[in-house]
Amino acid sequence: MGTLPFKNYAVASFLVNILIIFSVILAQRFLPPEVPLFYGLAEGGEQLAPRLFLLIPSL
Numbered sequence: 769m770g771t772l773p774f775k776n777y778a779v780a781s782f783l784v785n786i787l788i789i790f791s792v793i794l795a796q797r798f799l800p801p802e803v804p805l806f807y808g809l810a811e812g813g814e815q816l817a818p819r820l821f822l823l824i825p826s827l
Contacts, residue, residue: 785826785827788825788826789823789826789827792819792820792822792823792826793823796819796820799819799822800819801818801819802816802817802818802819803816803817803818803819803821803822804816804817805817805821805822805824
């Protein structure tokens with residue numbers, strides 16, 4: 769079995785994703801119930817998502 773190329777980058781990326789997940793979870797009480805996330809959709813309520821959806825980009 770070969771070694772993973774760019775192992776340090778993969779580990780760093782994983783750690784940053786974990787940090788983002790914990791940050792979003794800890795910030796839940798300071799965020800509004802709905803946040804603008806889907807900027808590609810039409811302006812208005814279609815762009816809004818529950819604050820927990822902020823985890824999607826880091827997954």
